[in-house]
Amino acid sequence: MCIPGSYFHCFNEGKWGGLDGVCGVEFDKDDGIVKGVKGGWRERFEGFKNRLESREPLQYILGSWDFRTLNDITCRRPTLVPRPETEELCGWAIDFMNETGGEVICRKVLDVGTGTGCIGISMACEVQGVKVSGVEKDDNAKVLTEENVEAFKEQFGEGSSYEGVWYGGIEEYEEGGYDVIVSNPPYIPKRDMEGLEENVKGWEDHGALEGGEDGMDVIREILKYATERGGVKKGGVVFIEGDEGHPSMVEREAEGKGWKVEKRMDVRGIERFVKITI
Numbered sequence: 001m002c003i004p005g006s007y008f009h010c011f012n013e014g015k016w017g018g019l020d021g022v023c024g025v026e027f028d029k030d031d032g033i034v035k036g037v038k039g040g041w042r043e044r045f046e047g048f049k050n051r052l053e054s055r056e057p058l059q060y061i062l063g064s065w066d067f068r069t070l071n072d073i074t075c076r077r078p079t080l081v082p083r084p085e086t087e088e089l090c091g092w093a094i095d096f097m098n099e100t101g102g103e104v105i106c107r108k109v110l111d112v113g114t115g116t117g118c119i120g121i122s123m124a125c126e127v128q129g130v131k132v133s134g135v136e137k138d139d140n141a142k143v144l145t146e147e148n149v150e151a152f153k154e155q156f157g158e159g160s161s162y163e164g165v166w167y168g169g170i171e172e173y174e175e176g177g178y179d180v181i182v183s184n185p186p187y188i189p190k191r192d193m194e195g196l197e198e199n200v201k202g203w204e205d206h207g208a209l210e211g212g213e214d215g216m217d218v219i220r221e222i223l224k225y226a227t228e229r230g231g232v233k234k235g236g237v238v239f240i241e242g243d244e245g246h247p248s249m250v251e252r253e254a255e256g257k258g259w260k261v262e263k264r265m266d267v268r269g270i271e272r273f274v275k276i277t278i
Contacts, residue, residue, distance in 0.1 A: 078205040112183035117145030129159035176230035185218035247274035
């Protein structure tokens, strides 16, 4: 059996041990070929192989994944699995908060669209004295976030806490006055959904992927909440992950509004992240 390329890439990033733990498989790490299966693991391996061949995400098969400093954050279908691009977004926000802590009071944080909870939990673990809240409109994701918060609360930074997850969309959320909002919202344009890889479109929640005709529907709602409904304090900051070109679209929407917009590319050179100072 040859492991599909996208999964093999994950193994090369340090997930070999996780695979061995699931099915006792011996690999040739140079080409991803299974060399053998240990003793009583064969039946379990067959189930693993069948799940891989059905293009089920490896994160669901293993049941957990690593995200920044979080080891084995629980993952469960159909909640969106943690991605390396979101680690970059989260890192940008964490660095900002840690670097400006002495100048700007950045202590109240909102994670919009929590998913597994990886963004908000990471912020609570890596920044001291923050109060993190979440907004999530999918009940499966809300429950999963709450489970992961409980699992990682002992790793929170000094004085940091996770205040809870509000069930609903950002367009309905009423609490405001945040210092920082961070979000990996649904941002895939509707026209591009059919072209997604099978291990994405066949397994993950489409509501966490599709962002309307141009992919900007939820992003616009976040900006409206932040700027028109008191979502962030004066001088507050919004960090958003989007599709290629979305940061420039946000920049155009900011014209004449007094927002300061900073764009950033991901490690592959794709314009994906935007920071808006209100």
